[in-house]
Amino acid sequence: MDKELICEVNCIHEEITNEVKKEMLAIGEIQSLSAIFKAFGDPTRLRILHCLMQAEMCVCDLCFVLEMSQSAVSHQLRVLRNLRLVKHRKEGKNVFYSLDDDHIFKILAEGLEHVRHV
């Protein structure tokens, strides 16, 4: 970012901006948080997560329910896995996926609430 181009404003409300600046999130926090929300921001992944809100499921079942190729499902599962949004468990030939923790559930549920009555 080029500091020269940054708004050299006269209108700053100092009391507010000072307070807000104190609470600024660390770069790491911002990046983790945006990575998570970005993962939620894809229709396919969202549908996968919504399935997993209801039950632990194997990849095959997900393909069937979502009517998608297993490659596509698997790729998205990897993204979710890397971000620790889902966990997996191997049982014979199958791999079973479920939501990683309760925060994930709550964020999704809160989002659905918002969408449903606005």
Added chain:
Amino acid sequence: MDKELICEVNCIHEEITNEVKKEMLAIGEIQSLSAIFKAFGDPTRLRILHCLMQAEMCVCDLCFVLEMSQSAVSHQLRVLRNLRLVKHRKEGKNVFYSLDDDHIFKILAEGLEHVRHV
């Protein structure tokens, strides 16, 4: 999507898949929801929203706090506005932005919780 390419699985757990299929979200719901999360999924927008969690602020103040050009801030604010994640109020030459409703606050807060202790 090409139905021919879709996993013709033998391993379906019918009890589970039937239940999950019943609860499937409508296309509209999925799209609204993913649009919202996608908006959260950008570091710049997230920083803007986090500022607005703390106080109503004018565009200039946001530029100052975030050290960004006012064009960039304004563009992101438009995205947030269109999705009704923030609302605005005009006062003289300034436009003041704030979070649109409490769900937005909760989703952000829940996300932060998740990031902070995992």
Added chain:
DNA sequence: CCTATGCATGAACAATCATTCAAGTATTCA
């Protein structure tokens, strides 16, 4: 062993998106 099944992954392409530059509108103040 050998084959079939369930799943993961690399590469490539198309589409989406954030940022910047430049210009435009609207309000205030002198």
Added chain:
DNA sequence: TGAATACTTGAATGATTGTTCATGCATAGG
């Protein structure tokens, strides 16, 4: 009324990302 301020917006570009195709790996069953 004219200039300055606060903000918006369109167009262009460069980067990121989702999906597909093709292949690879591991386990189960015969």
